[in-house]
Every structure is written in structure tokens, then in C-alpha cells.
Amino acid sequence: MRSLRTGFRGTGLSLAAVVTGAALLLTAPVAHAADTPLRDLAAAKGKVIGTAVTGSKLTGSYGDIAGAQFNSLTPGNAMKWGSVEPTQGSFNWTEADQIVAFAQAHNQQVRGHTLAWHSQNPSWLTNGTWTSAQLSTLLQNHINTEVGRYKGKIAAWDVVNEPFNEDGTYRSTLWYNGLGANYIANALTWARAADPAAKLYINDYNVEGVNAKSTALYNLVKSLKAAGVPIDGVGLQAHLILGQVPATLQQNIQRFADLGVDVAITELDVRMALPADSTKLAQQAADYKAVLAACVAVTRCVNVTVWGFTDSDSWVPSTFPGYGAATPYDENYAPKPAYYAIAEALGGGTTTPPTGACTATYAVGSQWNTGFTGQVTIACSGASLSSWHANWTFGAGQQVTQAWNAICTQSGTAVSCANASYNGSVPDGGSVSFGFNGSWSGSNPVPTVTLG
Ligand code: 9MR
Secondary structure, three states, X not given: OEEXXXXXXXXXXXXXXXXXXXXXXXXXXXXXXXXXXXHHHHHXXXXXXXXXXXXXXXXXXXXXXHHHHOOEEEEOOOOOHHHHOOEOOXXXXXXXXXXXXXXXXXXXXXXXXXXXXXXXXXXXXXXXXXXXXXXXXXXXXXXXXXXXXXXXXXXXXXXXXXXXXXXXXXXXOHHHHHHOOHHHHHHHHHHHHHOOOOEEEEEEOOOOOOOHHHHHHHHHHHHHHHOOOOOOEEEEOOEEEOOOOOOOHHHHHHHXXXXXXXXXXXXXXXXXXXXXXXXXXXXXXXXXXXXXXXXXXXXXXXXXXEOOOEHHHOXXXXXXXXXXXXXXXXXXXXXXXXXXXXXXXXXXXXXOOOOOOEEEEEEEEEEOOOEEEEEXXXXXXXXXXXXXXXXXXXXXXXXXXXXXXXEEEEEOXXXXXXXXXXXXXXXXXXXXXXXXXXXXXXXXXXXXXEEO
């Protein structure tokens, strides 16, 4: 973290600067959560709203938001086999226990994730040479141990994760190759025995719309039901791309519901090419709203879970370089348009961000081959501030090197600027500005500034 002190610009840089950029303006309303938390809105609709979480982060703003806004938590990684049994016979339940305890303290459900998967398994398991009988015993013992440990504390388990290929054939995995497709029925049966109260799910991605993969899942669920295998629900992960909510989402949810199982949207996120801008964020809001609306429209769609609620805790940027901003809160925990869209789809009344309040305007002034000056103006109309933080995320590796009339810190791409001692007050109808020198290369896109 770099700390950049307030001060007057002492260099002659701007004199030598070549003005290449016209002032670019973007405004953003003051960060302001919905008046009614998402979990209360969801409950009023008979739904559950969840988020994936990282146990070690459940303090401070992250913990506050996770506890206040959501009534279901899914451990993002903590309950995976590789996490809980890194060495055969030696268990580590620390993070999983922590998340369950947090959920209980906040009156939240827990979705257990996940028991039979091809990924994030311990190396002793994947590197071992096992007979079918041994493999079957390993899986049964794993399910007994983990489901048994949390018996009565888990609302739903993703028992089987990602069993299908895109064309609807079974994925070639440790389990399928060693045990055949029957591993699915067995895993469900063992899970039921270990915790009869938990709802048992099969979970997969790219099964949100009607397609070959979701039809294979549909046919599997139908045959499991016919055979009396315990299956209570399907999880549609919903790792979506901006503007690409499948048109058949609601129809697909409905056809599973009609089979007599529940449906959950288990890992919702909507990724976009970075940097985010107001147009993309508006599209993302529409996408989130469409997903929530499809779930709200089908009685048996019981839960929508986002795969991380803040952009600072999302798997997307590391897996899809150049993509991100996929969750409803930005990296500084300011709610994004997607947040308000979720609230609206859940029937929230006064959930749109306030207009006629205080806005932040970011402008690129001078720009030369390696540097630029930026100016942020905070203006209030119909509202006032006694202190402020202006936050943004640089989209192309820019760095703030010196700021004046604000105290700016930059951590990675995230910049946060607090008022100086003398300019925290912004009266109704008034404005304050601060400036900074920055470095850039390649491109210098304008970020969206939020006020906190
Ligand atoms: O969010 C998880 C990330 O931290 C892990 O690195 C990744 C490894 O595969 O798994 C992520 O979660 C996955 C989930 O368990 C199953 N569906 C896809 C999710 C995103 O990869």
C-alpha cells in the first residue's frame, strides 16, 4: 500500500505536459445500500439470498455486509475435499467451522459445497492408485465424515459437482472413470444417510438455459427420481458473461421444478471486460435483475447465491485475465447498480440509489507519454457531506504518484482518497475538488468514482 500525502503540486510537470485528453466526466451517486437488506427482501418473497465467502475475511466491512445482506453462505473453498483432508486421515476443519459458526451467529443457512467433484481434491487422492472398491469406500467415508460432522447445520449440500461435459456426456473424472455413473446415485444415498435433513443437490455450470448439457442433467434427475434415489434439487451455477443471460433461463428452471425438485442459482456472477464503465454496469444490473426475476417467478426456485459479493473476492480476474467486476459490490464495498437491481427484483421499494445527492466527477486534465494529472470534483445538490472518501479502481495499471487536497492511498488497482483536514465539508449546492499526478502506459481509461 502506498500512502500519498496531501500537498501542493511542486513539480513543473504540468508545464511540460502535452494536453492530449479532453476532460472526461463520469458521475456516481453516493454509495448507499438499499433501505431494506437483501435478505429481508428475499425472505418476504419466500426466497433465500446467499453469497460464497472466504472464512478468513469475515470481519470488518466484509463480515458486516455478509452478515447483514445475506441469509445463506456457501464456503467458496473451505469444504472442498482438498481443504478438509489435505493429508489422508488428517483433517482441517478450521475455515469450514468458522463459516458455519458465523452463519449460525447471523441466523443464516449454509450451503455445503461440495462432496464429489473432479477438482480441488487432495493430491494423495488424485495421485493414488485405487481399485473401484477402494475408491467407493473412500468416497463413502468422505461423505460420512463431512456430512456427519455438520449434520443438522447444513441446509443443502452440493453433493455432486459438475458431472457433465458440454455435449451432455459424462465428464471423464476420477469418479466416473473409477465407479461409472452410479457414483452419483451412491453419493446422494450416502449423503442422505449421513444427514437426512439436508437437501441434496447436483450442481453444474452452463446448465442455466435449455441446452444439451442441461437436458442431460434433466434426464439424470428424472431417472434418479424414478429410481427412488434421494435428489432434492439442482444447482445452476450461473457464471455468466455480460449481456448473455440465456433467454430460456426461466423455462429451464420451470422444467426442473416440474420434475419435483428445487432449483437454486448457486454461483451467480456476471463478468465483463475491464475496465468497467457505466454502460457495462447498467447492462450487468439488467443481467442480475433478469436472473433474480426468473427465480422469483418460479416457486421452487429457492435460493440465489452470488459467487462472492465483492469484486475484491471474486475468482474471475485470476481465471479470465482482463475480465472482472463480476459481483454486486465493488472492491471498496460500495454497492454497484447490480446490487440495486437485485433489490428491485426482490421487490425492494426505495432501493434505487439516491439522485440529487452528492456525486463525484473524475476528469483527466493533462496527459503526456508517461504521466497525467487527474481531478476529482465532489458536488452536492439536495444533500451535504461533512467528510468523504472518493474510491475508484484503475483499469489499466495506472498509479497515483502524488495527490493534493486529499489523502490518497493505492493498493493494487484500488485507489481511495479521503478529504484533507480542511475540505471534508461539502455544503448543499457546493463542491470541492482535489487533484493528483498519475502514471499510465498503454491506455488511460476513466474509472467510475464512488463516494463512501
Ligand atoms: O471460487 C473458487 C476459487 O477460489 C477456486 O480457485 C476455484 C478452483 O477451481 O474454485 C472456485 O469455485 C468454483 C466452484 O467451486 C465450482 N464452480 C466453479 C467455481 C469457479 O471456478
